[in-house]
Amino acid sequence: KKTRDALGLSAFKGREVDESLFEELEEKLILADVGVNTTLELIDYLRNEAKKRKIKSSDQLLELLKGKLKEMLSKCRGSFNISEKPSVILVLGVNGVGKTTTIGKLAKQLKEKGYCVVLAAGDTFRAAAIEQLEVWAERAGVRIIKGQEGTDPAAVVFDAIQSVKAKGDDILIVDTAGRLHNKDRLMKEIHKIKKVIGREFPGQPAEILLVLDANTGQNAISQARAFKEITDVTGIALTKLDGTAKGGIVIAICNDLKIPIKLVGIGEKIEDLRKFDPKEFVEGLFEVEKE
Amino acid sequence: MFDALAEKVQSAIEKIGRKGRIDEETLEKGLREIKLALLEADVNYRVVSNFIKDIKEKALGAKVIKGVNPAQQLVKIVHDELVQTLGGEAEKLNLKGKPSVILLIGLQGSGKTTTAAKLANYLKKQGKRVLLTSVDVYRPAAMLQLKKLGDQIGIPVFLEEKEKDAVKIAKDALLKAKDESYDVLVVDTAGRLHIDEELLEEARKIKEEVVPDETLFVIDSMTGQESVNIAKAFDERVGMTGIVLTKMDSDARGGVALSVKGVTGKPIKFAGVGEKIDDFEPFYPDRVASRILGMGDIVSLVEKA
Ligand SMILES: Nc1nc2c(ncn2[C@@H]2O[C@H](COP(=O)(O)OP(=O)(O)OP(=O)(O)O)[C@@H](O)[C@H]2O)c(=O)[nH]1
Ligand SMILES: Nc1nc2c(ncn2[C@@H]2O[C@H](COP(=O)(O)OP(=O)(O)OP(=O)(O)O)[C@@H](O)[C@H]2O)c(=O)[nH]1
Ligand SMILES: [Mg+2]
Numbered sequence: 001k002k003t004r005d006a007l008g009l010s011a012f013k014g015r016e017v018d019e020s021l022f023e024e025l026e027e028k029l030i031l032a033d034v035g036v037n038t039t040l041e042l043i044d045y046l047r048n049e050a051k052k053r054k055i056k057s058s059d060q061l062l063e064l065l066k067g068k069l070k071e072m073l074s075k076c077r078g079s080f081n082i083s084e085k086p087s088v089i090l091v092l093g094v095n096g097v098g099k100t101t102t103i104g105k106l107a108k109q110l111k112e113k114g115y116c117v118v119l120a121a122g123d124t125f126r127a128a129a130i131e132q133l134e135v136w137a138e139r140a141g142v143r144i145i146k147g148q149e150g151t152d153p154a155a156v157v158f159d160a161i162q163s164v165k166a167k168g169d170d171i172l173i174v175d176t177a178g179r180l181h182n183k184d185r186l187m188k189e190i191h192k193i194k195k196v197i198g199r200e201f202p203g204q205p206a207e208i209l210l211v212l213d214a215n216t217g218q219n220a221i222s223q224a225r226a227f228k229e230i231t232d233v234t235g236i237a238l239t240k241l242d243g244t245a246k247g248g249i250v251i252a253i254c255n256d257l258k259i260p261i262k263l264v265g266i267g268e269k270i271e272d273l274r275k276f277d278p279k280e281f282v283e284g285l286f287e288v289e290k291e
Numbered sequence: 292m293f294d295a296l297a298e299k300v301q302s303a304i305e306k307i308g309r310k311g312r313i314d315e316e317t318l319e320k321g322l323r324e325i326k327l328a329l330l331e332a333d334v335n336y337r338v339v340s341n342f343i344k345d346i347k348e349k350a351l352g353a354k355v356i357k358g359v360n361p362a363q364q365l366v367k368i369v370h371d372e373l374v375q376t377l378g379g380e381a382e383k384l385n386l387k388g389k390p391s392v393i394l395l396i397g398l399q400g401s402g403k404t405t406t407a408a409k410l411a412n413y414l415k416k417q418g419k420r421v422l423l424t425s426v427d428v429y430r431p432a433a434m435l436q437l438k439k440l441g442d443q444i445g446i447p448v449f450l451e452e453k454e455k456d457a458v459k460i461a462k463d464a465l466l467k468a469k470d471e472s473y474d475v476l477v478v479d480t481a482g483r484l485h486i487d488e489e490l491l492e493e494a495r496k497i498k499e500e501v502v503p504d505e506t507l508f509v510i511d512s513m514t515g516q517e518s519v520n521i522a523k524a525f526d527e528r529v530g531m532t533g534i535v536l537t538k539m540d541s542d543a544r545g546g547v548a549l550s551v552k553g554v555t556g557k558p559i560k561f562a563g564v565g566e567k568i569d570d571f572e573p574f575y576p577d578r579v580a581s582r583i584l585g586m587g588d589i590v591s592l593v594e595k596a
């Protein structure tokens with residue numbers, strides 16, 4: 001059983017709009033990892049609107065904030081681009097954010113929709129990463145193509161592509177090793193993997209999914225920016241939202257970088273993956289504490 | 292790497308500097324910028340507020356040093372306070388038992404398994420006979436991951452791959468460590484949420500079973516505002532004697548160090564600085580303080596004056 005501590009905005013109900021209200025709201029937004037810049041922007045917006053529309057009650061102000069957040073996030077909505085056959089989904093991210101787990105969950109969902117899915121064990125670096133993905137492939141009931149630990153990931157991807165060609169599968173999902181966005185050599189490795197995919201399947205990968213951990217603070221912006229610079233990230237999967245972190249950083253990322261958020265991870269089990277729903281996400285932030 | 296932060300604090304310095312002395316008004320202005328900078332470094336909001344309050348008292352009372360720009364002096368005060376809060380000197384492991392036991396706990400993906408291997412190797416280099424064990428019965432291939440790392444560094448790994456009871460594995464590992472007179476047993480655990488009652492209870496039972504000399508809480512240096520709640524929950528519900536900060540090779544400012552130290556009071560003992568086994572070092576509070584502020588140069592400038 002888990003207890004969930006919401007943003008605690010219930011304390012804002014039925015109050016007058018005054019300076020302390022703005023200050024407390026600022027605190028709440030920063031505590032949700034929305035980040036200093038975006039928070040100040042939002043508070044400025046609220047101040048101006050409150051003045052303009054002569055808003056006196058905090059309830060109205062909260063509704064205004066909610067509406068604004070929904071509007072911001074609804075611009076970062078996007079569906080999965082897997083219309084081509086075959087489609088390739090390349091999964092990237094820094095260490096330990098949940099790439100391999102998300103792939104396992106996603107494979108299961110796509111398989112249940114009737115797609116023939118294959119996984120490529122492109123993390124040949126981390127100890128037992130291949131075996132970890134193998135377990136997920138088995139759980140999802142999909143095929144996996146792997147190489148030896150320590151071999152070139154691009155070679156594994158090449159093998160996986162040949163296998164997809166031979167068997168006529170619909171979707172290939174490529175796992176990759178965790179890589180920090182400030183490490184040039186590792187970031188450039190992405191080009192090599194992408195080149196192999198594009199050469200064999202023109203126009204692919206149609207989806208380049210960046211996995212972000214909801215527990216991450218301001219550094220997530222730096223991650224998103226660096227990955228976007230090195231390659232065309234088409235979407236974000238936000239994991240570990242089952243913790244207490246609010247993942248407010250996606251608001252800033254959406255605002256600054258306009259990368260669609262596509263999936264959210266809400267646990268370690270295979271069914272714990274949802275489509276990102278801006279409305280639900282914002283309602284979650286405003287959720288009153290539950291038993 | 293720290294340009295954005297450095298610029299902010301620099302502009303704060305200029306604002307205060309023009310007046311030539313630290314009075315209340317300039318202090319307020321400067322501290323506001325420093326507050327924002329700390330928040331951008333992911334120091335928890337409440338920790339920042341308390342920290343700023345303390346600084347204000349110290350800075351207002353401080354005599355202005357001759358030949359030093361009061362702005363620089365303020366930054367020096369902030370830096371010193373940060374170093375102090377972060378723990379001054381790097382703290383060593385406190386291992387007394389025979390065998391001594393080190394238990395690693397933390398959230399999913401924080402770096403526990405990697406740290407277990409790094410720590411074991413670090414102790415082996417000091418001439419200790421080390422046994423590793425994994426009681427992670429949940430994550431796919433978790434035990435194999437530790438086994439492979441152990442093989443890489445020539446350290447035995449005790450595993451019961453079929454066993455589903457983590458507490459039982461911990462107990463058996465300790466027995467083996469005693470029987471074969473190892474100096475240290477390092478216990479890697481499954482990642483768990485700080486709000487998962489069942490798994491917290493499991494961690495507590497493992498701890499009761501192995502009675503660790505050190506329970507190290509492993510946290511990712513890129514963690515945001517929630518770090519205080521996470522650290523506090525692990526400290527209260529399981530208990531910890533120290534902290535390991537991982538992935539410090541990222542470009543994160545590492546404000547989480549101040550947050551977790553501030554809220555638990557427990558020493559940060561090590562930093563993980565890469566994926567390789569050797570990427571592991573003692574935690575240096577002064578370096579991290581400068582990193583949070585991005586102000587290394589100015590601090591040494593004041594030191595010279
Ligand atoms: N609570 C929770 N845990 C998750 C979620 N997604 C992944 N995890 C856990 O996070 C840890 C890391 O997940 P992985 O899938 O191995 O992450 P990764 O990005 O592949 O890691 P590397 O390959 O080492 O970079 C595992 O313990 C997962 O079970 C989630 O949505 N919620
Ligand atoms: N760059 C970098 N990566 C690290 C560091 N420490 C761990 N990692 C990486 O982070 C990822 C997760 O590390 P693990 O040791 O598997 O984390 P864990 O806490 O055992 O994860 P769970 O068992 O799933 O909870 C792996 O890809 C590691 O290689 C570090 O200091 N720097
Ligand atoms: Mg992985």
Ligand SMILES: [Mg+2]
Nearest residue numbers: 403404427433
């Ligand atoms: Mg582990």
